[in-house]
Amino acid sequence: MDFQNVTKTYPDGTVAVDDFSLHVPSHTCTVLLGSSGCGKSTLIRMVNRMVDPSSGSILIDDADVATTEPVALRRRIGYVMQDSGLLPHRRVIDNIATVPRLNGESKADAHRRAHELMDIVGLDSALARRYPKQLSGGQQQRVGVARGLAADPNILLMDEPFGAVDPLVRVELQRELQRIQTDLRKTIIFVTHDIDEALTLGDQIVVLKKGGEVAQIGTPENIVEAPANDFVAQFLGLDSARRSLSAAPREGGGWLVSDGRGRPLGVVNAAPDQRSETD
Numbered sequence: 082m083d084f085q086n087v088t089k090t091y092p093d094g095t096v097a098v099d100d101f102s103l104h105v106p107s108h109t110c111t112v113l114l115g116s117s118g119c120g121k122s123t124l125i126r127m128v129n130r131m132v133d134p135s136s137g138s139i140l141i142d143d144a145d146v147a148t149t150e151p152v153a154l155r156r157r158i159g160y161v162m163q164d165s166g167l168l169p170h171r172r173v174i175d176n177i178a179t180v181p182r183l184n185g186e187s188k189a190d191a192h193r194r195a196h197e198l199m200d201i202v203g204l205d206s207a208l209a210r211r212y213p214k215q216l217s218g219g220q221q222q223r224v225g226v227a228r229g230l231a232a233d234p235n236i237l238l239m240d241e242p243f244g245a246v247d248p249l250v251r252v253e254l255q256r257e258l259q260r261i262q263t264d265l266r267k268t269i270i271f272v273t274h275d276i277d278e279a280l281t282l283g284d285q286i287v288v289l290k291k292g293g294e295v296a297q298i299g300t301p302e303n304i305v306e307a308p309a310n311d312f313v314a315q316f317l318g319l320d321s322a323r324r325s326l327s328a329a330p331r332e333g334g335g336w337l338v339s340d341g342r343g344r345p346l347g348v349v350n351a352a353p354d355q356r357s358e359t360d
């Protein structure tokens with residue numbers, strides 16, 4: 082997928098995205114990382130035409146999304162948002178089956194697929210008959226992910242999908258997504274302002290400034306090892322005590338790693354290039 086010189090000016094004159102270009106490699110997870118208001122949601126919503134660019138284009142397999150009817154586009158691109166966006170008056174199973182049903186699948190087939198998806202996202206099948214409000218926030222987000230995957234889309238758009246759940250559940254959901262992605266290899270665009278989440282999930286991370294200005298694009302390793310500028314270093318907190326780590330040799334081998342305030346964080350047993358044959 083490619084964003085080509087995309088600009089979005091809202092009717093009130095706000096320039097949310099200014100001349101943004103990006104190649105999104107297939108079958109990998111691209112994270113758009115930036116603080117509130119930098120244009121992340123606008124960017125992701127232009128892919129499925131919830132928002133149309135003022136100029137520029139977005140190409141999927143070399144076809145401009147502007148040439149595809151928005152409803153058709155949304156039925157073949159998965160979309161997961163922060164508050165899960167579930168239909169409150171529909172049971173979990175029917176929420177997941179919504180798009181396959183709209184695509185003409187029989188109820189039996191759509192429900193069978195929905196049960197498979199519940200399994201994939203780690204939801205007990207006993208929850209199928211519940212309504213969204215009878216689920217925890219984390220469970221609702223799992224339903225949201227299942228629903229996003231229901232039509233077996235090649236592309237999955239995720240707009241701060243785990244932003245509203247508590248930190249422990251958030252880490253669990255991130256792990257589930259990584260596991261799912263190992264199997265399904267979707268092209269994912271994942272929006273977050275959480276650095277740890279970006280470093281965990283991104284194959285490619287795009288650090289954004291206001292107006293969708295790209296501050297840096299790279300793998301998590303690239304960005305942590307070599308921030309392109311002060312903005313990226315500060316945003317990642319590389320100059321803060323939490324991330325400026327130090328390591329001291331440890332009795333019995335390995336290193337004790339501490340943060341910038343000297344608090345112990347853990348132990349490194351061996352640097353990758355110093356592993357012995359027996360490790």
Ligand SMILES: Nc1ncnc2c1ncn2[C@@H]1O[C@H](COP(=O)(O)OP(=O)(O)OP(=O)(O)O)[C@@H](O)[C@H]1O
Nearest residue numbers: 091093095096097116117118119120121122123124
């Ligand atoms: N419908 C709209 N009309 C006018 N301005 C808008 C509209 N939607 C978004 N904006 C503005 O565009 C800019 C980018 O907003 P956007 O929601 O894309 O940012 P974001 O990075 O996703 O932020 P957040 O993380 O807070 O959701 C902001 O200044 C916002 O106020």
